[in-house]
Amino acid sequence: MATTNTLSTKTLRDKYRSAQIQQALRNQVVAEKVCMVDRTGLKTISSPYITAMSTVVQAVVGTYTPANITTTDDTLTVADEFIVSGQIKGFEDITANFDLFFTANTAMTNSVVTAIDKWVLNNLCEDGTGAYTTPAGGFTTTANVLVIISNIISKCAGYADAMGGMYVVVENTDLTGIIQAMATSGFRYADDMLTNGLYGQILGVDIYVVRSGTFVDATTTTVSGTKTWTNSGHRVGGVKNVSTYAFPRGLQFEEKGVTGVTGKEVVCYGLVGFKQWTPTSDLTIDITLA
Amino acid sequence: MAKEKEEREEVSQAKADFMHLIEVYKAQNPAKYELKKDELQRKLEAIA
Numbered sequence: 001m002a003t004t005n006t007l008s009t010k011t012l013r014d015k016y017r018s019a020q021i022q023q024a025l026r027n028q029v030v031a032e033k034v035c036m037v038d039r040t041g042l043k044t045i046s047s048p049y050i051t052a053m054s055t056v057v058q059a060v061v062g063t064y065t066p067a068n069i070t071t072t073d074d075t076l077t078v079a080d081e082f083i084v085s086g087q088i089k090g091f092e093d094i095t096a097n098f099d100l101f102f103t104a105n106t107a108m109t110n111s112v113v114t115a116i117d118k119w120v121l122n123n124l125c126e127d128g129t130g131a132y133t134t135p136a137g138g139f140t141t142t143a144n145v146l147v148i149i150s151n152i153i154s155k156c157a158g159y160a161d162a163m164g165g166m167y168v169v170v171e172n173t174d175l176t177g178i179i180q181a182m183a184t185s186g187f188r189y190a191d192d193m194l195t196n197g198l199y200g201q202i203l204g205v206d207i208y209v210v211r212s213g214t215f216v217d218a219t220t221t222t223v224s225g226t227k228t229w230t231n232s233g234h235r236v237g238g239v240k241n242v243s244t245y246a247f248p249r250g251l252q253f254e255e256k257g258v259t260g261v262t263g264k265e266v267v268c269y270g271l272v273g274f275k276q277w278t279p280t281s282d283l284t285i286d287i288t289l290a
Numbered sequence: 291m292a293k294e295k296e297e298r299e300e301v302s303q304a305k306a307d308f309m310h311l312i313e314v315y316k317a318q319n320p321a322k323y324e325l326k327k328d329e330l331q332r333k334l335e336a337i338a
Contacts, residue, residue: 131325217333219311228314230326232333288329 031120047074076275080225090262127276128284138289139174145181168237242280
């Protein structure tokens with residue numbers, strides 16, 4: 001009697017891809033750690049903020065004047081699409097002496113995850129209204145690092161929202177000054193750093209590192225989509241979770257045989273939107289490197 | 291000569307692209323443009 005295998009190799013690949021990309025998004029993407037993420041299938045998300053509430057202190061009299069509580073007419077709109085695609089021809093798959101689908105899958109995952117991260121971080125940097133200019137040399141000058149971090153803290157401290165934690169995102173070339181600052185500050189902290197390598201935190205501020213070339217100038221390109229950025233020479237920091245990026249239903253995969261070509265065409269795509277909400281935009285700091 | 295001409299054209303194109311970026315940025319984000327206009331001008335002049 002013939003048996004039917006209901007889990008085809010394609011189904012297994014689809015399951016594997018989905019698991020791999022979700023894992024990559026959680027582990028590798030800085031944006032997921034500093035923004036709120038909405039994965040529901042919404043095209044628009046309304047501002048979650050209402051008008052600021054004001055408490056009146058008065059002598060005991062038992063009367064009050066109610067103010068209107070209004071919502072803000074502000075929305076996040078999902079308007080950008082991330083697509084990575086490729087064709088694995090039959091002869092390539094047959095004659096490869098390694099698992100071509102696995103390798104292609106890993107490459108696609110890395111490509112799309114990096115693109116999303118870059119896009120969100122640049123929007124965050126662009127839309128933050130907090131501003132700070134570093135001393136000359138930026139993060140690469142050791143003596144500047146504690147000065148910069150303490151200035152970021154001073155711009156965000158005191159707000160209840162700051163309890164979400166603070167962060168700064170730097171490029172790998174900035175690390176020279178940061179590492180030396182860590183290794184020469186304090187006693188136990190410096191010893192730990194010298195033994196274990198780069199700490200993820202300094203003065204209570206989480207440090208995230210992205211590759212050089214993440215913060216760029218771009219206008220409606222295949223990197224920025226519908227957005228325009230002027231972020232070359234800038235970094236971003238501030239309070240976590242005061243902006244939202246929408247990623248409706250995550251990434252979708254399609255694997256198809258196409259006419260006239262052997263093998264399979266693979267496409268992976270996702271929709272993304274970003275919004276730095278106005279009432280908290282000053283808690284996202286656009287850092288200018290001097 | 292041909293190489294020099296090609297390089298001049300590349301610089302000219304890069305400047306035109308950056309000027310376009312500034313115009314789009316000015317239209318899309320006028321408040322931030324005001325803050326960054328000096329920096330953008332320096333970046334434009336640095337393209338050479």
